[in-house]
Amino acid sequence: MDRIRIKDLLLRCVVGINDWERKEKQDVLINVELFIDLKKASSKDDISLTLDYKKLKKEIVEYVEKSSPYLIEKIAGDVALICINYEQVRKVVVEVDKPYALRFARSVSVVLEREKSEVYIGLGSNIEPEKNLENALKLLSSFKEIKIKKVSSFYITPSINEWGEEMRNLPYFLNGAIKVQTYFTFDEMSEVLKDIEVKLGRIRSGKSFDPRPIDIDILIWKDSEGVVKFLHKDLLERNFVSSCVFELEPNLLLGEKHILEIVENPKIKVEMKKAENLEFLKRFESV
Incomplete structure (x- = not known):
């Protein structure tokens, strides 16, 4: 993948855990490697088609020189976040050096890599x-x-068992989907979703059909190269799941399959009724 590098950015900030380190600013040396598609910029010679690295450098300088972390790991993580929030950046590698942090060593450095996943x-x-x-x-x-x-949109759907049979003694579900960008890893995101379920009162009883306050699942995971790394079986099998994803991205390709093909050929098809005038949804319409 194409990349842009910002090399040897020498800045000063308060950093360290010792008392003397908390009193005066010290040097930190920062190197940033940004993974970005430069095909259009390189062929058309148009500055609007590349990353504004002058603006990015300014943001990094302002953040670092105002910060006072205990660890260079914190600096590296926050600089990575500043970089990854640029829409064009797919992946970033940040190295932060703390010169003369160890006796007999020129420096100690931390290298962090963050990848933007869809x-x-x-x-x-x-x-x-x-x-x-x-x-x-x-x-x-x-x-x-x-x-x-x-x-x-969110849809009212019946509770069903694993064979797609409606369970009339259980309350109806409200189901929907979201598309996010994240630089969490798959495992980190999975833990975040489980923690949210617990906070909202989800208790995993072992009975897969029990009513639940919340159910959150990763349906599709695409890496920074756009390669699908995970596909939930419910997306392939249940019409209300694939329909929500189709609404988010009508031109989505999953390997050789178009999302519309999956929507039109579900293993389990249930009645779906679009929920209207959801107050909570209005708060996220501007996302």
Whole structure:
């Protein structure tokens, strides 16, 4: 992948855990490698088609020189976040050197790598669904590592068993999906979603059909190169899941399959009724 490098950015800030380190600013040396598609910029010679690295450098300088962290790991992580928030940046590698941090060594450095992934997440609830779905979206949007890009409509669907048979004794679900960008890893995101479920009262009893305040699943995980690394079986099998994803990205390709083909050929097809005038959804329409 193409890349832009900002080399040997020498800055000063308060950093360290010792008392004397908290009193005076010290040197830190920062190197940033940005993975970005430069095909159009290189062929058309147009500055609007590349990254504004002067602006990025200014943001890094302003952040570092005002900061006073205990660890250079913190500096590296925050600089990575500044970089990855630029739409064009797919991946970033940040190295932060602390000169003369160790006797007999020229410096100690930390290298962090962050990759921007595109993730489709399914959300459902059949216990106080509007309240719990709104709270789930609020909790997700509170993470600086997660950016909600688009929210689908939500649909009223019956509770079903694994064979797609309606369970009439159980309350109906409200189901939808969101598209997010994140630099969490797959495992980190999975833990975040589980923690949100627990916070909202989800108890995994082992009975897969029990009513639940919230159900959050990763449906699709695409890496910084656009390669699909994970595909949830419910997306391939259940019409209400694939329909929500189709609404988010009508031209989505999953390997050799178009999302429309999956929508039109579900293994399990249930009645879907679009939920109208959801107050919680209005708060996320501008995302």
